[in-house]
Amino acid sequence: MNILVVGGAGYIGSHIVKQLIDSNHKVVVLDNLQTGHAKAVTEPAIFIKGNVKDKPLLRNLFTETSFDVVFHFAANSSVEESMKDPLLYFDNNVSGLITLLEVMNEFAVKTIIFSSTAAVYGDTSEKVITEDNETIPKNPYGESKRMMEKIIQWCHTAYDINYVVLRYFNVAGADLSGAIGEDHQPETHLIPIVLEVPLSKRDFITIFGNDYDTKDGTTVRDYVHVVDLANAHLLAMNYLLEGKESTIFNVGSSTGFSTLEIINKVEEYTQKKIPVKYGNRREGDPHSLIASSKKIESVLGWKPQYTDLNSIIDSVWKWHTTHPTGYENDV
Ligand code: UFG
DSSP: EEEEEEESSSHHHHHHHHHHTTTTTTEEEEESSOOOOOOGGTTTEEEEEETTHHHHHHHHHHHHHHOSSEEEEEOOOHHHHHHHOHHHHHIIIIHHHHHHHHHHHHOOEEEEEEEOOOOOOOOEEEEEEESSOOOOOHHHHHHHHHHHHHHHHHHHHOOOEEEEEEEEEEEEETTTTTSSSSOOOOOOOOOHHHEEEEEEESEEEEESSSSSSSSSSSOOOOOEEHHHHHHHHHHHHHHHHHTOOOOOESSOOOEEHHHHHHHHHHHHHHHHOOOOOEEEOOOOOOEEOOOOOOOHHHHOOOOOOOOSSHHHHHHHHHHHHOOOTTTTTTT
């Protein structure tokens, strides 16, 4: 298959690119390297530096290659940043997708796999969230992704563009080869931040709020291994190519861990004390997000392999200890 991966040099996109390459697909990656790294793109994928909003560039790419499938990852994805600068999120995320869909439609490319998020659900009283749950995003990031989902759904109705939307819960971990991993500057995600303490890059962790209505007062999240998530994308692609119905799937592990539990697990794994301070709640944070992944398991036959937290921590540890400065000094 000829596949275009928009945002394929980023943390999640690069793990999907690796699995596509390992499955012998021909991959072109378009990424503006705003947060991605050219070195994260597994060879022989072709890497093009550019912006998804650049229509002439997209037209050139679609003229050169007849794509069978497009994967979309090119988006700003920080809850906190989106609360401070919502227009950045609506501009980059929503308008970037519109340009991509316009060109897909122009070139009659009819298949898209879209990277969405549990942030579309917002605060919910449901313990375990199914795809039918109401979507009332609590931050502009989640709102932008919900808008993008709806735009894709209307393009399905109007132009027969087929889609699978994957709503990820908290993605963590790194490829088991240790060759690619998460390298954000600055890092904001909990698991890599907690590991920075035993790696001597940080002295303590600030927990954003301990007065939530959860098991220990700290926020609860559902952590899914990036390798399992990548596998879900390949299954979703094959499903659409078999002509099956466009749809939305949650991708999570169906288990919730509190922020405090994550810290304890990392302490246990590294045998190093992790000092904690309690800070204010972070604006835009839902108290608990746990996926029901029943639908993706039954429809796509997705079976996550790395469901225990230790396998996530182990792969992140391997990535960081072998790449102490991320991709910077990679050759
Ligand atoms: N947290 C802390 N201290 C920190 C960092 C994080 O207490 O230093 C807490 C956060 O408040 C949050 C939890 O740890 O409750 C997880 O935080 P992350 O920043 O790792 O992840 P988020 O849940 O905020 O968001 C992530 C992705 C989003 C995605 C969401 C879906 O970044 O893109 O998961 O669940 F939408």
